[in-house]
Amino acid sequence: MKRLSCDVLVSGAGPAGASAARAAAEAGAEVIVAERRRVVGRPVRCAEYIPAMLAGQADVGRDYVVQRVEGMRAFLDGEMIQDMEAPGCVINRDVFDQAIASAAEKAGARILLGSAAVGREGGDHGPVLLQRADGEETLVDCRVVVGADGPFSRVAGWMGLPRLRCLPAVQVRLPLLEPMVHTRTYFDDEYPAGYAWLFPKGEEANVGVGMTRHPGGGGLAAALGRFAGRLAAEGVVGEEALGRTCGWVPVARRETFVAGDAVLAGDAAGHAHPITGAGVFQAVMGGAMAGRWAAEAVRKGDAGRLREYAREWEDFYGDVLVRAQSRRELWERHRGPVGEIIRTCWVGFREYYT
Ligand SMILES: Cc1cc2nc3c(=O)[nH]c(=O)nc-3n(C[C@H](O)[C@H](O)[C@H](O)COP(=O)(O)OP(=O)(O)OC[C@H]3O[C@@H](n4cnc5c(N)ncnc54)[C@H](O)[C@@H]3O)c2cc1C
Known part of the structure; x- marks a missing residue:
């Protein structure tokens, strides 16, 4: 040896x-x-968002940056409930x-x-x-x-x-039909203690779901399919999957x-x-x-x-x-609707910090 x-x-x-x-x-x-x-x-195995300050701290140039983002928008049952400044980049991880x-x-x-x-x-x-x-x-x-x-x-x-303890997450890469400078997170009773996301990456988007239980039927992959289908129906992303990934997030x-x-x-x-x-x-x-x-x-x-x-x-x-x-x-x-608790449980809301 x-x-x-x-x-x-x-x-x-x-x-x-x-x-x-x-x-x-x-x-x-x-x-x-x-x-x-x-x-x-x-x-x-990543949605590839990093905060802007990390680019300076990592001190390895900027060749990995695909696009800048200005902030994060949160949606509850399809309605925007938060528009938060969160300067950062979406990168080639x-x-x-x-x-x-x-x-x-x-x-x-x-x-x-x-x-x-x-x-x-x-x-x-x-x-x-x-x-x-x-x-x-x-x-x-x-x-x-x-x-x-x-x-x-x-x-x-x-x-x-x-x-x-880890939470499972799945993600698909889809064509992004309009340029976007915000990341988006989506909360819904379909994603208990978790959320769906759309992170713009130039002409593509990382679209994913991570959650603890699967109440909607068919598990995580089916929830992602429904989410991606809704975004496609709204004209935000195309339907053709350019790649898929999955992973575990320690929580x-x-x-x-x-x-x-x-x-x-x-x-x-x-x-x-x-x-x-x-x-x-x-x-x-x-x-x-x-x-x-x-x-x-x-x-x-x-x-x-x-x-x-x-x-x-x-x-x-x-x-x-x-x-x-x-x-x-x-x-x-929490076992009730996510809308009852989201302001206490999601970063950026005043209630989260009190
Ligand atoms: C779907 C998904 C989306 C995510 N999106 C984001 C995001 O947008 N922004 C963000 O900040 N974070 C995101 N994360 C979390 C982020 O990816 C992790 O927090 C980050 O990768 C942690 O870095 P790490 O170096 O600790 O671990 P890792 O990046 O997991 O690196 C661990 C390394 O160890 C190696 N390894 C494992 N076991 C062994 C062994 N026995 N011997 C030798 N090597 C070993 C692995 O191959 C791997 O290269 C996401 C996670 C997932 C799953």
């Missing part, structure tokens, strides 16, 4: 893992990233992820594609076992592990942490995402927003924080320094997640 060693082993080269790898390498650590996929960022991964490589991180991190030999602090699809195995000795391996994080399991925060010599970042850490499901911003910001503190722990020879990552994250974003989690619990308990 092959054997490698490094200071920081990162599992996953999504925005969280690549940002962690870049920050740790820039701080002088020797970094290896194991990525299960053969190509970073593909297939895309694969190009974005690849740009961060390239920046990590430029900083000195080594990315092993097609390599899944599948276990730790001898429990805590043991070397991490990587496995390729052809069965080749490699053991990696390291001083810190960063789990940036998405909502069903294996690293979280090694840390003894529970699986996160619960974690109390703990640091243990021993391991930390979690991004979706693995439960940092996605439990109400909106958005998580790219948090993955980039939290990933970079995790990487900086991982390098610091290596430099000081003290895994205890990793707890500073949790403190910094809680100062930065903890309150947002605590509020969103409480609103999600309320939304999921």
Whole structure:
């Protein structure tokens, strides 16, 4: 079996893992990233909206931007109930992820594609076992592990942490018939504790549905079919599907995402927003924080320094997640019409913040 060693082993080269790898390498650590996929960022499982400020924070140029958006409009039973400023961009998410991964490589991180991190030999602090699809195995000795391996994080399991509650989402790419500078979210009793969306992407749109239960019959795919059909009947989108995707959005925060010599970042850490499901911003910001503190722990020879990552994250974003989690619990308990509760449970309404 092959054997490698490094200071920081990162599992996953999504925005969280690549940002962690870049920050740790820039701080002088020797970094290896194991990525299960053969190509970073593909297939895309995202509606591809990011807030404008993230483009500056990510610091990887702007080649991934497809169009700017000015705000977000919310609809209840077909009527617009909110028109909120939310400057941002709709992006080519694969190009974005690849740009961060390239920046990590430029900083000195080594990315092993097609390599899944599948276990730790001898429990805590043991070397991490990587496995390729052809069965080749490699053991990696390291001083810190960063789990940036998405909502069903294996690293979280090694840390003894529970699986996160996730919500399923499906999406179709459709021709957009008129240019649009707003993202749209749609609330309806057909989408319990969830919503449908239309995010404009140049001449196309990402149109999707994510929710907890399926009351309308036929499940999530049928709900998406009905939603896309309504948008087509209104003349907003065309009918010909240009692509489909699906995925899982974590809708619960974690109390703990640091243990021993391991930390979690991004979706693995439960940092996605439990109400909106958005998580790219948090993955980039939290990933970079995790990487900086991982390098610091290596430099000081003290895994205890990793707890500073949790403190910094809680100062930065903890309150947002605590509020969103409480609103999600309320939304999921609610059995009446969504109109009764939407202002308390959706971001941007005054009632959400009181
Ligand atoms: C349908 C859908 C639409 C969304 N739309 C938006 C949106 O518009 N805006 C937004 O901000 N967020 C959106 N999100 C959420 C967003 O995609 C995630 O929050 C974001 O991808 C989190 O980044 P991450 O790096 O933590 O995880 P990921 O992007 O999931 O990256 C994890 C990486 O780890 C790899 N991996 C997994 N297991 C292993 C292993 N054992 N070993 C090695 N590698 C492994 C995976 O292959 C993957 O590359 C959406 C999610 C879904 C499902």
